[in-house]
Amino acid sequence: MAHLELTGLCKAYGAICIADRMSLSVPEAQVLGIIGPNGAGKSSLFNMISGDVQPDAGTISISGRDTTGLPSRRLAKLGVGRTYQIPRPFGGMTVFENLLVAARFAGGLGASDARKKCGEVLEATELSHLTDETAGGLRLLDRKRLELSRALVTDPELLLLDEIAGGLTDAECISLVAFIGELNKAGITILWIEHVLHALIEVAHRVIAVNAGQILADGSAEDVMASKDVREIYLGSAEALA
Amino acid sequence: MSIDLKMTVSGCIRVLVAVTAIASLPFVLATANIRLGTEILILLNLAMLWNLLAGYAGLVSVGQQAFVGLGAYATWMALVWFGFPFWIAVAAGALAAGLAASAFAPFLFRLQGATFAIGTWVMAEISLLVIANTSAVGGGAGVSVPARIAREIAPDRAGRESAIFWTALMVALVVLLSSYLLMRSRWGLALTAMRDEPTASEAVGINTRQVAVSIFLAVAVLTGAVGGLILLAKLRITPDSAFSLFDWTAYTIFIVVIGGIGRLEGPIIGTAVFFTLRVLLADFGPVYLIILGVLGIAVMLFAPKGIWGAVQTRTAFSALPVNWPFRSIAIQPNLKIPAEETKQ
Ligand SMILES: Nc1ncnc2c1ncn2[C@@H]1O[C@H](COP(=O)(O)OP(=O)(O)O)[C@@H](O)[C@H]1O
Numbered sequence: 214m215a216h217l218e219l220t221g222l223c224k225a226y227g228a229i230c231i232a233d234r235m236s237l238s239v240p241e242a243q244v245l246g247i248i249g250p251n252g253a254g255k256s257s258l259f260n261m262i263s264g265d266v267q268p269d270a271g272t273i274s275i276s277g278r279d280t281t282g283l284p285s286r287r288l289a290k291l292g293v294g295r296t297y298q299i300p301r302p303f304g305g306m307t308v309f310e311n312l313l314v315a316a317r318f319a320g321g322l323g324a325s326d327a328r329k330k331c332g333e334v335l336e337a338t339e340l341s342h343l344t345d346e347t348a349g350g351l352r353l354l355d356r357k358r359l360e361l362s363r364a365l366v367t368d369p370e371l372l373l374l375d376e377i378a379g380g381l382t383d384a385e386c387i388s389l390v391a392f393i394g395e396l397n398k399a400g401i402t403i404l405w406i407e408h409v410l411h412a413l414i415e416v417a418h419r420v421i422a423v424n425a426g427q428i429l430a431d432g433s434a435e436d437v438m439a440s441k442d443v444r445e446i447y448l449g450s451a452e453a454l455a
Numbered sequence: 456m457s458i459d460l461k462m463t464v465s466g467c468i469r470v471l472v473a474v475t476a477i478a479s480l481p482f483v484l485a486t487a488n489i490r491l492g493t494e495i496l497i498l499l500n501l502a503m504l505w506n507l508l509a510g511y512a513g514l515v516s517v518g519q520q521a522f523v524g525l526g527a528y529a530t531w532m533a534l535v536w537f538g539f540p541f542w543i544a545v546a547a548g549a550l551a552a553g554l555a556a557s558a559f560a561p562f563l564f565r566l567q568g569a570t571f572a573i574g575t576w577v578m579a580e581i582s583l584l585v586i587a588n589t590s591a592v593g594g595g596a597g598v599s600v601p602a603r604i605a606r607e608i609a610p611d612r613a614g615r616e617s618a619i620f621w622t623a624l625m626v627a628l629v630v631l632l633s634s635y636l637l638m639r640s641r642w643g644l645a646l647t648a649m650r651d652e653p654t655a656s657e658a659v660g661i662n663t664r665q666v667a668v669s670i671f672l673a674v675a676v677l678t679g680a681v682g683g684l685i686l687l688a689k690l691r692i693t694p695d696s697a698f699s700l701f702d703w704t705a706y707t708i709f710i711v712v713i714g715g716i717g718r719l720e721g722p723i724i725g726t727a728v729f730f731t732l733r734v735l736l737a738d739f740g741p742v743y744l745i746i747l748g749v750l751g752i753a754v755m756l757f758a759p760k761g762i763w764g765a766v767q768t769r770t771a772f773s774a775l776p777v778n779w780p781f782r783s784i785a786i787q788p789n790l791k792i793p794a795e796e797t798k799q
């Protein structure tokens with residue numbers, strides 16, 4: 214059974230089409246890379262999967278269960294974790310509290326288990342030095358790390374990552390890729406929207422390219438990058454593939 | 456855990472000492488000063504409640520006077536029509552305010568941000584108009600508590616003022632303690648998360664509407680009880696005085712903003728500053744209000760976290776810590792190291 218199944222998904226914002234009868238099946242424990250130009254509707258696709266936004270038509274199912282129309286808080290409890298492209302920290306709370314609230318609610322953990330879990334995740338995402346800092350004062354890269362950490366404390370089975378590698382140094386990028394690989398080895402299905410293609414290619418088992426509500430190409434990273442449609446969209450940015 | 460516990464225990468002791476001291480005030484003060492004490496407690500209560508709503512949950516209401524007024528009138532009805540003891544009458548005021556809040560909530564919670572604030576003001580105006588046009592509760596002329604019933608609270612004036620003072624103190628304790636426990640619980644985390652980022656709050660499993668409505672109702676109930684206290688303290692109310700935007704909401708907002716919004720200590724500091732100014736500037740008439748306004752603006756510009764916020768950033772001190780410090784718990788493994796060393 215597929216972990217995530219989209220069938221005939223449609224969504225439009227006025228004249229802007231985000232999904233046009235889009236269908237997609239993601240097996241368990243796959244790392245699916247998602248590429249496409251800005252404004253293609255990638256983040257909006259995540260919004261629909263995570264329940265932040267409801268599709269106009271079509272169905273979404275997770276592990277065989279129809280989750281279309283469920284609010285994000287229900288999906289969070291059903292094992293969907295996500296990061297936002299533009300981070301959404303709880304600005305007036307500390308980094309630790311940001312994680313704690315996610316672990317207590319979406320994670321369903323009791324007080325002491327939640328604290329333990331948050332400590333472990335902060336260690337793993339290298340944020341422990343900022344534990345008691347106010348989240349609103351973090352710089353962008355740390356905010357992105359916080360997004361990832363907050364998603365991880367809920368023990369997600371399906372993880373949606375929206376452009377988390379931008380702005381990282383090469384060394385940081387390598388360790389992020391290794392980290393995502395480890396998460397995947399632990400059995401987490403990962404959908405990763407990323408413009409930093411060399412990082413994405415390292416871990417993605419499969420890549421899809423989307424534009425104007427359509428999936429233009431679907432296959433191995435090499436095949437998708439080689440496809441004519443994709444090259445046309447990334448017109449002039451072919452060097453990004455190198 | 457031990458550091459956490461120590462902070463809690465020392466916090467409790469501080470609060471206990473303060474409460475005992477305050478509770479014994481009626482034995483030493485003149486009646487007029489007991490009255491002032493009650494007035495201070497009433498505004499402190501309203502400030503703590505408004506802080507919970509606006510400071511912690513991000514629900515900026517400018518219509519809390521609706522619940523003060525309804526609480527006051529319901530308390531009057533319970534006292535005069537049904538002859539209940541005064542503390543049951545105050546509970547009836549609380550209940551009435553809660554019922555009114557649950558009637559208004561379905562409309563209010565369709566609104567967000569500034570429109571929510573306007574909605575709460577409309578709510579207060581509607582409540583005032585309904586009461587002012589109900590002849591059974593005196594219409595625009597208002598109602599008073601007959602001397603016979605006032606004497607049931609306590610036979611003499613000093614005894615009555617003391618009884619009301621202690622009731623106000625009890626309500627203050629309930630409000631402070633429940634705010635503290637709330638903020639230490641996961642629901643406190645949910646409130647602040649919702650205030651900071653509603654979308655992300657839902658994404659981490661919080662039912663933001665449920666949390667917002669619950670806190671709104673709880674605050675309304677306690678605000679209704681304060682309304683009951685106001686009736687007892689004044690013994691005479693009119694729609695204009697019971698539903699006064701100025702007395703019950705504008706001063707309250709001033710107190711919370713200068714004291715420190717979103718901090719439990721804020722309303723306490725703010726109330727102290729407010730009454731100190733009032734005493735100092737008593738002879739200046741309307742100039743007093745101008746000075747209050749200027750002070751409010753100055754604090755907002757130069758110390759946006761209020762007086763307590765400014766103290767806290769400079770000293771990292773918190774009398775009533777409600778945040779969740781991580782280090783005190785997480786560094787437990789380190790605490791074990793000395794034990795192992797002594798073994799060797
Ligand atoms: N809530 C919204 N209301 C109106 N338009 C939106 C909304 N969210 C996204 N859009 C539009 O949908 C398009 C796709 O946005 P997005 O999903 O963020 O693209 P991507 O992540 O692929 O860059 C953009 O043109 C954006 O302006």
Ligand SMILES: [Mg+2]
Binds near residue numbers: 256257
């Ligand atoms: Mg995007």
